[in-house]
Amino acid sequence: MNAEITAIFRREYGRAVAVLTRFLGDISLAEEAVQEAFAVALSRWPQTGIPVSPVGWLITTARNKALDRVRREATRTEREYAAHWLIDLEEAEEHEVHDDHLRLIFTCCHPALAPEAQVALTLRLIGGLSTEEIAHAFLMQPIAMAQRICRAKAKIRDARIPYRVPEANELPARVGAVLAVVYLIFNEGYSAYSGEEVLRTELCDEAIRLGRLLATLMPHVSEVLGLLALMLLTDARRGARVRDGNLVLLSDQDRALWDDSRIEEGRTLLRICLARNTPGPYQLQAAINAVHADASSAAHTDWRQILELYDQLMAIAPSAVVALNRAVAVGEVAGIERALQLVDAIDLPKYYLQHAVRADLLRRIGRTADAASAYCQALEHCQNQKEREFLIRQCESLTR
Amino acid sequence: MKQYLLSICYPAGSSQPAPEALHQIMSDVMALRKEMQSAGVWVFSGGLCAPDSATVLRHSNGDIVLTDGPFTESKEQIGGITIVQVPDLDAALFWARKTARATTTPVEVRPFVEQSG
Numbered sequence: 001m002n003a004e005i006t007a008i009f010r011r012e013y014g015r016a017v018a019v020l021t022r023f024l025g026d027i028s029l030a031e032e033a034v035q036e037a038f039a040v041a042l043s044r045w046p047q048t049g050i051p052v053s054p055v056g057w058l059i060t061t062a063r064n065k066a067l068d069r070v071r072r073e074a075t076r077t078e079r080e081y082a083a084h085w086l087i088d089l090e091e092a093e094e095h096e097v098h099d100d101h102l103r104l105i106f107t108c109c110h111p112a113l114a115p116e117a118q119v120a121l122t123l124r125l126i127g128g129l130s131t132e133e134i135a136h137a138f139l140m141q142p143i144a145m146a147q148r149i150c151r152a153k154a155k156i157r158d159a160r161i162p163y164r165v166p167e168a169n170e171l172p173a174r175v176g177a178v179l180a181v182v183y184l185i186f187n188e189g190y191s192a193y194s195g196e197e198v199l200r201t202e203l204c205d206e207a208i209r210l211g212r213l214l215a216t217l218m219p220h221v222s223e224v225l226g227l228l229a230l231m232l233l234t235d236a237r238r239g240a241r242v243r244d245g246n247l248v249l250l251s252d253q254d255r256a257l258w259d260d261s262r263i264e265e266g267r268t269l270l271r272i273c274l275a276r277n278t279p280g281p282y283q284l285q286a287a288i289n290a291v292h293a294d295a296s297s298a299a300h301t302d303w304r305q306i307l308e309l310y311d312q313l314m315a316i317a318p319s320a321v322v323a324l325n326r327a328v329a330v331g332e333v334a335g336i337e338r339a340l341q342l343v344d345a346i347d348l349p350k351y352y353l354q355h356a357v358r359a360d361l362l363r364r365i366g367r368t369a370d371a372a373s374a375y376c377q378a379l380e381h382c383q384n385q386k387e388r389e390f391l392i393r394q395c396e397s398l399t400r
Numbered sequence: 401m402k403q404y405l406l407s408i409c410y411p412a413g414s415s416q417p418a419p420e421a422l423h424q425i426m427s428d429v430m431a432l433r434k435e436m437q438s439a440g441v442w443v444f445s446g447g448l449c450a451p452d453s454a455t456v457l458r459h460s461n462g463d464i465v466l467t468d469g470p471f472t473e474s475k476e477q478i479g480g481i482t483i484v485q486v487p488d489l490d491a492a493l494f495w496a497r498k499t500a501r502a503t504t505t506p507v508e509v510r511p512f513v514e515q516s517g
Binding site: 110112158159160161162166 | 402487488489490493509511513
């Protein structure tokens with residue numbers, strides 16, 4: 001029962017805090033009220049059973065808790081102001097809850113907050129993760145993470161970062177910021193920059209959960225669906241990406257281990273996007289992953305289509321990292337020598353994957369000594385233990 | 401309504417823009433001030449003389465001691481300030497963006513402490 005209640009709480013935390021924030025005008029007060037409501041639920045629900053609408057119950061109880069607090073501390077003018085609003089709060093309308101949820105997301109991902117603060121706030125307030133869980137996922141001390149979250153909430157309050165959905169003219173950029181935060185969380189989980197584990201699955205799951213939530217809240221924005229599709233199609237390979245504790249390249253993965261339901265869900269989302277014909281970087285990256293998913297084996301991969309998609313991606317969102325990935329596709333379509341020329345022209349000296357890609361291309365055309373030195377350069381800039389082991393194994397296999 | 405300080409910053413020791421560029425900046429800044437005034441958000445603005453012109457006063461054994469020169473040596477200096485009164489940070493950022501475009505320098509946006517009562 002307690003586990004079930006905790007799961008409900010985790011799922012509904014963001015919605016409850018979002019509604020309470022509108023009425024209290026302060027995120028911290030809203031959080032306190034929702035946590036008090038949760039404590040009541042933990043002691044009451046085992047006897048009474050779980051209410052029909054758990055979130056409605058949590059919001060109403062949190063409101064009553066906040067009202068109690070306002071009465072207790074009635075001398076404080078801002079709380080009196082809050083009480084004025086609280087009285088109006090009855091059963092929150094569904095569309096209002098929807099809007100509150102969006103308001104809270106846009107507040108958490110406001111560009112005036114540092115990216116790491118946006119990530120922490122989003123996981124805490126929208127994801128309902130505890131500060132300890134977030135600290136663990138980012139390999140930080142809980143106290144440092146608590147300070148980061150506390151500082152961000154203080155800035156929202158002091159600088160008066162507004163609690164609202166941005167207006168139409170700034171919406172695309174602001175949605176972009178929200179998607180960037182969710183994708184950052186996903187990537188942190190999928191290919192953790194440093195640390196022992198390659199996959200910190202809880203972060204991937206959380207990012208996908210956030211992606212689904214955004215898709216529910218903003219179904220008309222194609223890039224929102226594109227990001228969810230990209231995460232699903234990437235995450236579908238999770239089970240095949242590590243074998244006996246070792247990283248496995250896409251081309252060597254056992255495709256039977258790929259998660260068909262995630263692939264199918266990703267494909268369905270992409271079909272919706274395709275019909276709308278408003279391509280964006282996330283949709284194109286998702287499409288590239290869908291082409292990989294379509295191939296029954298690595299040898300059957302439609303590299304021409306992948307190259308076409310990378311050309312489109314370079315046209316709308318050019319970057320050195322995209323150029324590097326495009327070079328890999330060129331290697332498959334036009335030959336390794338051509339790919340090497342492209343890789344050598346890319347300026348990412350501190351990005352280990354540039355050296356790793358270069359090493360792999362050199363290895364495949366038999367330039368063993370050059371490949372070995374490229375692997376060494378890659379190792380210099382790679383901090384993930386599993387990826388380091390992979391590079392070392394690849395380098396050692398050169399001399400065999 | 402909330403007040404925000406927009407500080408116009410420039411790197412210490414940086415040279416003044418060429419006369420023509422400076423002329424353009426001055427006229428853009430004046431136009432922006434008028435725009436702020438007609439939008440009803442303008443509270444105050446002004447340019448500052450060089451940091452060398454500053455005098456600092458400090459407590460010392462019950463006395464106030466004067467020193468010649470700026471309070472701290474810093475990499476970024478404040479060349480001028482604008483105070484706007486707007487509903488929230490997004491509105492302040494809207495005017496700060498325009499300020500940064502007009503001055504061609506970095507602009508820091510900082511909220512004033514809420515006045516109670």
